[in-house]
Structures are given as C-alpha cells and as structure tokens.
Amino acid sequence: MEIKSARFIISNTDVRKCPQDGKPEYAFIGRSNVGKSSLINMLTRQNKLAMTSATPGKTLLINHFLVNDAWYLVDLPGYGYAKRGKAQQQKLKEIISGYILEREQMTMLFVLIDSRHAPQKIDLEFIEWLGENGVPFAIIFTKADKLTRTELQSNLNKYKNTLLEQWEELPPLFVTSSERAIGRSELLEYIHNVNKTIQEGK
Numbered sequence: 001m002e003i004k005s006a007r008f009i010i011s012n013t014d015v016r017k018c019p020q021d022g023k024p025e026y027a028f029i030g031r032s033n034v035g036k037s038s039l040i041n042m043l044t045r046q047n048k049l050a051m052t053s054a055t056p057g058k059t060l061l062i063n064h065f066l067v068n069d070a071w072y073l074v075d076l077p078g079y080g081y082a083k084r085g086k087a088q089q090q091k092l093k094e095i096i097s098g099y100i101l102e103r104e105q106m107t108m109l110f111v112l113i114d115s116r117h118a119p120q121k122i123d124l125e126f127i128e129w130l131g132e133n134g135v136p137f138a139i140i141f142t143k144a145d146k147l148t149r150t151e152l153q154s155n156l157n158k159y160k161n162t163l164l165e166q167w168e169e170l171p172p173l174f175v176t177s178s179e180r181a182i183g184r185s186e187l188l189e190y191i192h193n194v195n196k197t198i199q200e201g202k
Contacts, residue, residue, distance in 0.1 A: 001192035004068055006044035011061040013091075015098045018105075019064055019072065024198055025105045026191055027074035028140075029096065030112030031122065035142040038178035039112065040065070040075060043187060050075050060092065062099055071195055074099075074106070080122045100135055107194060108136050115141035115155055115175065119162040128166060138172035140187070145177035 009019060030036050037050035049065060063075040076099060077092050100109060109130065113123055130137050141159075144152055156175070163170055172190065176183030 001068075001188045003044050003188070006046055006049055006065050006067045006073070008049065009064040009066050009072070011063045013061055013095050015062070015102050018062065018099075018103065022105060023066075023071050024107040024195060025064075025072040025074050025103065026108050026110065027076050027099070027103075027106055028110045028112060029076040029100075030078060030140075030142075031080045031114070031120070032078040034078065034112045034114050035178055036075065036078065036112055039140070039142060039176060040073060042176075042178040042181055043184060044073070060095075062095065071107075071191070072105075076100075079126060100130075101133060107198065108138060108191075110138050110140050110174075112140045112142050113159070115144050115152055116146050118155065119159050124162065124166075127163070131167065138174065138190070140174045140176055140183070142176055142178070144175045144182055145180050 010017070012018065028036055028040060040050040041047050044065070044067065050063070060077055062077075065073045065075070067073050077096055079092070079096060100106065111123070111127060111130070113120075127137070127139075139159075141156065147155070152175070156173075160170060160173075174183050174187050174190070176187070
C-alpha cells in the first residue's frame with residue numbers, strides 16, 4: 001500500500017468526540033520519547049504531520065489523521081512520563097484507557113518500544129493490561145538504526161523471551177527506523193491486509 005494522502009482531522013480528549021464515520025483506526029502509543037511522531041511522519045512521508053518535539057510527553061490529545069480517505073492513523077498520548085503531576089497523570093490515564101477500551105473503530109493498537117533498551121517494567125505492565133482487556137495489538141520496535149545488527153537481535157530475543165513467559169504466542173512484531181525508513185513497507189502492508197479483511201467481511 002502506498003499513502004497518497006494523509007491529513008489532520010481532529011484533536012480531543014474525549015473518545016465520544018472522535019470521528020463517527022466508521023472507518024478503521026490504527027492507534028499508535030508508547031512511552032514518551034519513543035519516536036512516535038517521527039514514525040508517523042515516516043509512514044506518511046510528511047515531515048510535519050505529527051509534530052516532533054525535543055520535550056518528551058508533548059502529545060496530550062487523541063489526534064486523528066485520515067489516510068487515503070479510507071482509514072485513520074491515531075496518535076495517542078505517551079505513557080510513563082514521570083515529570084507530570086499526579087492529577088495530570090491520572091487525566092492522561094483516563095484519556096488513554098477511554099479510547100483503547102471504548103473505541104469500537106480501533107482495529108489495532110501499535111505499541112512502540114525503543115529497541116535500544118532491555119524489557120522495561122512499564123511497557124510489560126501496559127502490554128499485560130492490553131491482554132487482560134482483550135485489546136488487539138502489535139509491537140513496533142523503534143530506532144533500530146541506533147544498534148548494530150547483533151545488538152538489535154539480542155534485544156529483540158530478550159523481549160520475545162520475556163513476553164513468552166506470560167503469553168502463549170507473540171503478537172505481530174515490527175522493527176523500524178524512522179531515519180532510514182526501515183519497516184515502512186512491512187507496516188503499511190500489514191495495515192492494508194487488515195483493511196482488506198475488514199472489507200471482505202462486510
């Protein structure tokens with residue numbers, strides 16, 4: 001699949017105010033500074049579609065982008081940014097869980113994980129919460145260009161082994177680099193195939 005158009009539609013904090021046209025939605029979430037905005041820009045080939053920032057935790061809203069007039073790419077707030085106050089952390093938790101658990105149009109949640117790090121407790125707990133709630137998700141490992149091939153493979157194996165301690169089978173896994181456009185075609189092909197399955201099922 002090639003992206004011919006991608007445009008911003010709406011930002012809000014209330015899942016009830018999200019678009020009501022029934023198009024499938026693919027949501028992206030991860031820890032602050034995981035490279036989410038850069039990945040969205042790389043996928044759509046629009047450098048400023050999702051604003052990147054040197055300050056972690058800037059996305060505080062549910063952002064909808066309409067792609068090819070056919071499906072939505074949804075940019076969700078990041079989780080785990082410690083510098084926020086407790087009240088704001090609670091508000092973000094409500095925004096995130098409200099969308100993930102209540103949004104019927106959400107077809108797949110992509111959980112972004114920085115490939116440079118060993119498995120982090122906060123990511124594993126979030127993934128476990130998704131499993132407990134029956135949320136369909138895939139994992140995207142970001143910043144693959146920052147590691148040697150051996151280091152990358154070692155970190156991926158650690159993650160897979162850690163997940164398999166809790167899960168009978170692994171979710172779909174993707175390896176990406178926004179700087180080198182690694183993983184772009186695989187991700188878009190995956191979304192295309194899911195969309196095709198949805199259309200055939202109608």
